[in-house]
Amino acid sequence: MYAILDIETTGGKFNEEGITEIAIYKFDGHTVVDQFISLVNPEREIQPFVVNLTGINSNMLRTAPKFYEVAKRIVEITEDCIVVAHNSEFDYRILRTEFSRLGFEFERKTLCTVELSKQIMPEQESYSLGKLTRALGIPVSDRHRASGDALATVKLFKILLAKDLRKQIIQAAVKVEPKYKLSSNHKHIIDDLPSITGVYYLHDTYGKIIFIGKSKNIKNRVNQHFTSSNPKSKKMQNQVAAVTHEATGSELVALLKESAEIKRNKPSFNRAMRRNIFTHALYSFTDENGYVNLKVDAADGRKKTITTFSNYQSGKQFLLNVIENFKLCPKLVGLDATKKSCFKYATNDCEGACIEEESSEDYNLRVQEVITANSFDNHDLIIIDKGRALDEHSVLLIEDGLFKGFGYYNLNYQITNKKVLESIITPMENTRDTMHIIQSYLRKNKQIKRTLLPK
Structure with missing residues (x-):
């Protein structure tokens, strides 16, 4: 659990500042579950430059509560939380100073979204909250007011969680949060999980990820892990101390995140998925008569593939479909070994290329x-799918036929700007596995929207 906050102050000498406004959003990694927003009477003068910046003046604060009157609420809403702020060193210092004046020792774990942004998004030109939110397409209202800046930090932190492929943020959170201690039957863990599409992470008592999975119903899938009696599941059940999850909305994004994060984090119970997830591929060649032949064969990294398949049977089914839909010749796709006309020619379903x-x-x-239709060669395109909420879409970026990554955008926000599109994308490695996942998903889900980008 996180307490994402922003504080406005009077300005002035170091450790003599007072709080004029505070906003705290309690965030469970997915949604805001509680909030506290209040003006605060600092009982001291506000520096003129601060008045100009925030619009908060002494007249506005005359009837506002003093810090000691809101201190209990601040303690309650931040209890068992990691405090998150944009430049957390400043906000945390101000809070500790105010509590110290009351004779109370305020201590919380902290995370700084400035530092996290530098680690996770090193390509950004600036890490100020204003410039960072503009670059990432995050809408901000009430800039330089506590509520507006804190809410912008919530949205920024949500992007950072999605971009953190090593899952360092959630692993650290699991390690420090006492509520994740495991009951003997795992029931309370299951009760807290949603029935949504996404990726889930099983952690041990040190916060380390021991298993990563994806599902269209996270609650049901984790429940299967906890109720299965096979040896692997039993062993895993004995080590699990927490389960966290990340909503993706799109099953395609979940598949890509699962694959990439397993290879990056190498969980001990995911050994099978560290290997390639396809065995066969579609190739083309031109025969002596000038006809382009298609053939499904064992995957060979030395050859250029059109698309890939999990096994030979799925490749064969693909060829049967294209024979039907494109009136191709079974003989020229390797499914008819005859030396004469193919079996489709007799029924007028082959034009006689054989x-x-x-x-x-x-x-x-x-x-x-x-x-x-089945290759991204030299294409620049975006693939648009479901988002995590009704007002959101997920987007995958393909440049020059290479997968660049995925992101999310609000339906009210235009993503035609290439620079903004690249900023919201979580970069991912273009591998044979990622291309296999994308191509096989699109074959099964033909309704998914694809848009070519101008060169």
Whole structure:
């Protein structure tokens, strides 16, 4: 649990500042579950430059509560939380100073979104909250007021959690939060999980991730882990101390995150998925008569593939579908070994390429349609899918046929700006596995929107 806050002060000499406004959003990693926003009477003068910056003046604060009157609420809402702020060193120091004046020792773990942004997004030109939110397409209202800046920090922190492929933030949080201690039957862990699409993480008592999985229903899938009686599940059950999750909305994003994060974090119970997840691929070659042939064969990294398959059977089914949909010749896709006309020719479902009755030029045009539809070669495009909320979409970026990463954008925000698009993207490695995941998902989900980007 996180307490994401922002504080406005009077300005002045070091450790003599007073709080004029405070906003705290209690954030569980997914949604805001509680909040506290209040003006505060600092009982001292406000520096003129601060009045100009924030618009908060002494007249506004005359009837506001003094710090001692809101101190109890601050303690309660931040209890068992990690305090998160943009430049947390400043905000945490101010809070500790105010509590010290009351004779109370205020201590919390802290995270700084400035430092996290530098680690996770080193390509940014500036790490000020204003410039960072603009670069990431985060809408901000009431800039330089505690509530507006704290809410912007919530949105920034949500992006940082998604971009943190090593999951350092959530692993550290699990380690320090006492509420994650495990009951003998795991029931309270299951009760706290949602029935949504996303990625889930099983942690041991040190916060380390021991298993990563994805599901369209996280609650049900984790429950299966906890109720299964096979040896692997039993061993895993004995080590699990916490379960965290990340909503993705899109099953495609969940598949990509699962694959990438398993390879990056190497959880002890995910050994099988560290290997390649496909065995066969689609290749093309031109025969002696000038016809482009298609063939599904064992995957070979030395050859250029059109698309890949989990096994030979799924590749064969793909060929059967393109024979039907594009009127291709079974003989020229390797599914008919006859030396004469193919079995489709007799039923007029083959135009006769197998016996050179159809010209290679006409036949090859249809083959090229298949290749273009199932390959990203030299394409710049975005793939748009479901988001984590009704007002959001997920987006995958492909540049020059290479997968660059994924991100999320609000439906009210335009992503035609290439620079903004690149900023919201969580960079991911373009591997044979990621391309396999994307291509196989698109084959099964033809309704997914694809938009070509201008070169």
